[in-house]
Amino acid sequence: MLSKSQIGFIKSLHQKKYRKAHGLFIVEGLKTLMEFFSSKYQIQSIYYLPQYQSLLPKLASNIKLFEVNNAELEKISTLQAPQGILALIAIPENHVIAPEALSAGFSLVLDGIQDPGNMGTIIRTADWFGFKHIICSTNTVEVFNPKTVQATMGSLARVDICYTSLPTYLQHLKIPVYAAMLDGENLYQVEWQQEGLVVLGNEGQGISDEVANLISSKITIPRIGAAESLNVSISAAIICAEISRNLYK
């Protein structure tokens, strides 16, 4: 049985300002939550329907457990169809990923992505292709938004993500900076290096001018049909796939 104030507290975490104030975010669903158990993330508490108790792994003693009923879960869930289990996890401190960490392989740079679903899908795709780092501009959507967390399907637990001023970050890097733009070189004619960054811009505005100045190579996915553009998570995926095909062929 949860108290009114517990319910109110968890519901407040649906909003960014309270996530920031309390340093906690929400993860729902057993499958997604399992990915966080053996990660760098610290699970603070778990709220579960009775039938989930036996499914929980042996837990560290500092994780608080609360059995809840359907009505309570519906109140605290961010989902239209709650998935039986919900956890509060500590938001790790934002750390700027060291440039040296980027020198093996490829990483993504997100310049003002706004849609939480796109953000989550990009993280999931990066994880599939083994891209371990994502550097985000400070105006990119918050990664702990519940829609983003759900769209990552647990990949958030594995991909290292930081927020920083991109112009400052990029200007001293020594690896190539590729960017998905509509007027670049044909994706299939790029001579990829063994490492690099791929910049993806805002859904409506594309890449900001300050960042565009720091790009070494613009790339374009060849268009055969008539659509004016591609969704940014789609562009990201096609480029990740092509880089991966080149690195591992």
Add this chain to the structure above:
Amino acid sequence: MLSKSQIGFIKSLHQKKYRKAHGLFIVEGLKTLMEFFSSKYQIQSIYYLPQYQSLLPKLASNIKLFEVNNAELEKISTLQAPQGILALIAIPENHVIAPEALSAGFSLVLDGIQDPGNMGTIIRTADWFGFKHIICSTNTVEVFNPKTVQATMGSLARVDICYTSLPTYLQHLKIPVYAAMLDGENLYQVEWQQEGLVVLGNEGQGISDEVANLISSKITIPRIGAAESLNVSISAAIICAEISRNLYK
């Protein structure tokens, strides 16, 4: 000035059962709407803020025009941030795409896609790569769902989409049926024919057994990292891109 009953009527079209009953769907935003002007779709009426009047092209006289104010637009819009213009467009009759139409190039087959955003993104991506036809199982999400329509960014006006029983449709076709599955041949080792179908399955359940029996070739996007799966619109895009790279190289 809209009457209460006009507002109620348009709001009813936010729901599938009323779209079906009245044979109308909603398109919002000038850019998306423009794509429908020179298409097979019939625009029935347009509701616009005063500043949009001068932006409208010369219209056929049978399109009804209604100037509205912000408060009215907010009531009838399906969006959190209405885009100044909203149109009602007739839902065309469902026609089964003739098998002969599929013999030039590639088409997509959607077997139970449920998420409206995924559906819309797949249509937009298909349009980018020049895939002109999409055949959907009868349990695939309705293409006139407002979220689907918005996610297509106007590509809905160009891509031909039908709903039909897939087992019946597929069993007499003579072109190869490829399918995105987790246990197939490496995408980059497939010997593509000059034409074919690509089947994409439901987000959680994958491809149904009846359809799986009719597949000529299973294909898998090679995984380098740790994510368990890819979002279905991402898989679709990576496969469309690879087919396109092979056809047009």
